[in-house]
Amino acid sequence: MLEQNELTAFNQAVLPHLDAAYNLARWLTRNDQDAEDVVQEASLRAFKYWKGFSGRDCRSWLLAIVRNTYYSWLRQRSVQPELTPDGEVDDVEESFPNPENMLLQNADRELLKAALEDLPVEFREAIVLREMEGLSYKEIADIEGVPIGTVMSRLARARKRLLIYLTNATARNYL
Amino acid sequence: MTCTETKNLLNAYVDGELDSAGSLGVEKHVQGCASCLTDVENLHALASAIENGGLRFAAPQRLKRNVRAAIREANPGARRSIFNWRWATAVAAAVLIVVVGIQSVKRSEETLLVNDIVSSHVRSMMANHITDVASSDRHTVKPWFGGKLDYSPPVKDLTEQGFRLVGGRMDYLDGRPVAALVYQRSQHFINLFVWPSNNTTIKQEDQLTRQGYNLIHWTESGMSYWLVSELNFAELSECARLLKE
Numbered sequence: 001m002l003e004q005n006e007l008t009a010f011n012q013a014v015l016p017h018l019d020a021a022y023n024l025a026r027w028l029t030r031n032d033q034d035a036e037d038v039v040q041e042a043s044l045r046a047f048k049y050w051k052g053f054s055g056r057d058c059r060s061w062l063l064a065i066v067r068n069t070y071y072s073w074l075r076q077r078s079v080q081p082e083l084t085p086d087g088e089v090d091d092v093e094e095s096f097p098n099p100e101n102m103l104l105q106n107a108d109r110e111l112l113k114a115a116l117e118d119l120p121v122e123f124r125e126a127i128v129l130r131e132m133e134g135l136s137y138k139e140i141a142d143i144e145g146v147p148i149g150t151v152m153s154r155l156a157r158a159r160k161r162l163l164i165y166l167t168n169a170t171a172r173n174y175l
Numbered sequence: 176m177t178c179t180e181t182k183n184l185l186n187a188y189v190d191g192e193l194d195s196a197g198s199l200g201v202e203k204h205v206q207g208c209a210s211c212l213t214d215v216e217n218l219h220a221l222a223s224a225i226e227n228g229g230l231r232f233a234a235p236q237r238l239k240r241n242v243r244a245a246i247r248e249a250n251p252g253a254r255r256s257i258f259n260w261r262w263a264t265a266v267a268a269a270v271l272i273v274v275v276g277i278q279s280v281k282r283s284e285e286t287l288l289v290n291d292i293v294s295s296h297v298r299s300m301m302a303n304h305i306t307d308v309a310s311s312d313r314h315t316v317k318p319w320f321g322g323k324l325d326y327s328p329p330v331k332d333l334t335e336q337g338f339r340l341v342g343g344r345m346d347y348l349d350g351r352p353v354a355a356l357v358y359q360r361s362q363h364f365i366n367l368f369v370w371p372s373n374n375t376t377i378k379q380e381d382q383l384t385r386q387g388y389n390l391i392h393w394t395e396s397g398m399s400y401w402l403v404s405e406l407n408f409a410e411l412s413e414c415a416r417l418l419k420e
Contacts, residue, residue, distance in 0.1 A: 022234035
């Protein structure tokens with residue numbers, strides 16, 4: 001149990017990051033209701049661990065909890081995440097796909113969303129943390145519990161996949 | 176830097192994660208390599224497409240409410256406590272605003288009244304119209320107010336104590352007709368304004384000075400008294416004391 005002033009401190013420090021927490025959960029689960037469940041559970045966990053939190057970056061701390069909550073939620077549901085081991089040879093070509101920049105810039109939200117949702121989850125979370133939360137490689141590495149080099153490689157492969165997806169979708173549209 | 180080396184660093188380069196030496200190396204290579212330049216452009220275009228794509232999900236209000244409620248549930252001790260700092264602060268602030276507001280309204284009303292009292296006093300001297308009824312006999316002055324006012328002001332003769340009753344006059348203060356009693360101490364005139372006050376409690380004497388005039392104010396027996404004169408406070412207080420006797 002927290003004292004009232006500690007509860008207030010928790011609310012003020014953590015609740016402003018609920019949007020970021022939900023955004024990450026929503027991209028991980030790809031579903032509104034599941035995302036709400038994960039954030040709800042993650043908030044309670046954060047509340048439980050609040051006293052032990054030394055307090056440097058609340059957002060990263062909460063996002064790490066959201067991520068852990070998501071993976072335990074997956075285990076509970078006995079759903080295996082479609083993991084792509086980092087050492088595995090990627091199925092994408094060596095050279096970069098080269099979609100027209102104009103097409104990329106005009107890519108509509110639905111197409112981008114479909115491309116992101118098509119990514120393996122560990123690539124997806126790296127993209128969300130980097131492109132939407134603007135976190136550094138170091139911060140992402142801390143959240144994901146992997147070396148910085150792994151973050152870099154995941155981002156590189158995620159982007160390559162995204163570009164391929166968008167190129168193919170654009171090509172289909174013009175066929 | 177070779178093409179392969181550069182391609183491995185392109186993501187870190189566009190993410191601003193390379194040190195300056197690494198950044199320079201990539202830039203140098205990219206300037207002379209059409210393939211790498213295209214890759215860089217594509218990475219930038221992808222990043223801005225995601226950034227500007229409206230892809231961020233905002234937490235629904237319902238979720239925010241549920242989280243707050245769940246945390247309250249998880250902290251039953253704090254929930255039982257009715258005392259909530261946020262509310263307490265808000266209520267305290269509201270009370271403070273009201274009190275300060277009332278105080279400042281009261282104060283400004285009082286300031287206006289004091290100014291009016293001083294003006295009435297000055298006017299009564301300048302217009303050479305200090306009394307409507309000139310008499311040192313309180314049995315003449317007191318009845319004179321009858322019919323002119325809806326109250327009967329107490330009239331005291333203090334001639335023997337050195338404050339000669341000069342007479343009475345009708346004046347207008349605080350939005351109503353009031354009785355002005357005039358006393359004289361040597362060459363100095365004293366105006367005593369008297370009117371019924373809503374404040375029935377006995378109020379401590381107030382002493383103040385405006386435009387070189389001294390004022391003494393008190394309330395007693397449902398009447399508000401204002402003494403005003405250029406007389407010094409020592410003698411004016413003596414006059415107030417005698418009037419209260």
